[in-house]
């Protein structure tokens with residue numbers, strides 16, 4: 001309808017930006033997407049150009065309105081969701097970043113982490129932040145930028161530089177430099193934020209030499225942060241009303257609102273989050289405790305297993321080895337084989353995340369013979385997503401003390417039917433993919449829509465959730481366990497410490 005109102009979600013992911021319009025039923029009414037450059041200045045380093053991220057994001061928003069014919073004044077509100085932890089430091093006056101955005105996957109701060117460990121700070125950090133000491137999180141990346149960019153530390157101390165994760169950077173840009181804020185979910189990934197007191201933590205700031213003056217204000221995930229600047233948003237003034245890290249937004253979009261409900265997103269990495277209600281459950285098995293969102297005057301928590309390389313392994317086969325034309329082709333290739341024939345790929349390209357947390361491990365392929373073909377590599381890469389997920393689910397079941405009943409899935413690689421059936425088989429759990437697989441963007445739209453009254457409550461959101469595909473376990477127990485043993489053996493030979501320590 002000509003004057004119908006919509007919610008706009010901006011989903012700024014690791015490899016692409018998307019802009020999506022949703023209607024009141026939570027259905028997609030238009031989508032635009034564009035990839036941007038990945039910069040690999042040294043082995044194990046991953047960077048983005050923050051200005052390019054903004055330009056690409058603007059482009060997808062413009063393109064969305066052009067392609068749908070929807071007007072900007074038909075947007076009731078904007079929700080932002082983002083690749084988390086990726087760190088931008090910019091000049092408050094000029095708005096220019098002082099260094100590339102250091103991406104969550106980047107390992108360039110491994111030495112800073114080792115130093116924190118040597119100083120015996122792991123427990124304090126774990127207790128306050130729910131995180132582990134790893135180059136993944138923003139805190140060491142901010143320190144790295146302040147240590148390596150000439151004059152940056154002095155400027156930061158004088159309050160002339162600002163830090164933000166990508167949500168904060170986009171909010172700043174969209175509001176024409178007026179609002180410098182983040183939400184609880186993104187703040188909880190920085191290593192600087194106390195998830196119990198819900199404030200930046202002076203002891204952590206001191207540990208990492210990060211001046212408080214450069215930090216954004218931390219706010220709930222569902223509220224009006226400010227309005228778009230007309231020059232930044234095609235002449236329209238629209239409320240930016242929701243923000244959340246992409247994995248938390250996906251948990252919201254999957255309507256996982258009760259403790260024990262879990263989702264796994266198969267994108268560049270794989271992120272499995274289980275809602276734990278108002279309890280910040282501490283992990284003893286290598287998972288993270290994280291804020292799910294702040295809403296309705298309180299925060300809710302989640303347990304998370306973060307897998308660094310998932311769909312990126314398929315991308316590597318496509319772009320690095322050039323043995324696939326498209327990511328989708330991996331499915332046909334995998335199906336040409338009856339089994340993996342003993343070939344395992346451990347995609348530790350940037351170390352291993354949960355539950356191993358090994359910054360020094362690097363990728364490996366095992367079981368090669370003269371008969372190995374690109375089909376084996378495609379299958380091994382796809383299977384690695386499922387095995388890594390099982391590693392995380394095993395840890396989660398121990399930490400939460402419950403058996404997973406069902407796994408809701410989303411993300412680019414969740415459209416791969418071979419992978420989803422294999423996932424169900426390896427976990428021995430039913431896997432469900434919703435009709436709207438863009439749950440990350442949907443979650444951001446919901447958070448923003450609740451703040452501006454586009455949707456009334458979470459019950460409406462639950463009612464909107466509908467299943468598109470369901471995968472039930474079909475594999476015999478013996479085969480499942482034999483395959484998984486093979487994976488565990490491959491991982492143990494990949495770890496820098498040469499032992500599986502879970």
Ligand SMILES: Nc1ncnc2c1ncn2[C@@H]1O[C@H](COP(=O)(O)OP(=O)(O)O)[C@@H](O)[C@H]1O
Nearest residue numbers: 013015267268311312315327328411412413416
């Ligand atoms: N059919 C497929 N089979 C396997 N992997 C896929 C498929 N389609 C996309 N992917 C992988 O999924 C990722 C893209 O998913 P997406 O959710 O857009 O990720 P992100 O938000 O991290 O950029 C890429 O790494 C790509 O290789």
Ligand SMILES: O=P(O)(O)OC[C@H](O)CO
Nearest residue numbers: 013014083084267268269
């Ligand atoms: O961009 P994605 O979807 O791979 O998500 C990245 C995560 O937020 C990193 O923590």
